[in-house]
Amino acid sequence: PTAAVKLIFGxxxxxxxxxxxxxxxxxxxxxxxxxxxxxxxAALRFTLGRDAE
Structure with a gap:
């Protein structure tokens, strides 16, 4: 995949x-x-209402 990425996108x-x-x-x-x-x-726990920690 690395060679393909370099070839296509430079x-x-x-x-x-x-x-x-x-x-x-x-x-x-x-x-x-x-x-x-x-x-x-931490941001996701807060956003999803699981900020109990």
Whole structure:
């Protein structure tokens, strides 16, 4: 699959489909901003009404 992605999509495909997507809001964090739900699982538990933890 890697070769096909590179052939069809080129560099853009390699960067968007084959690499990690971990993104950090560095500017917000550097200014001291704290997210109410810093990870997806906590946000989903809250949204789905399972925030008992």
């Amino acid at each position: 560099r853009m495909g390699r960067e968007t489909l084959l690499t990690g997507q971990r993104v950090r809001p560095a500017v917000l964090e550097a200014s001291g901003f704290r997210f109410g739900y810093p990870d997806l699982s």
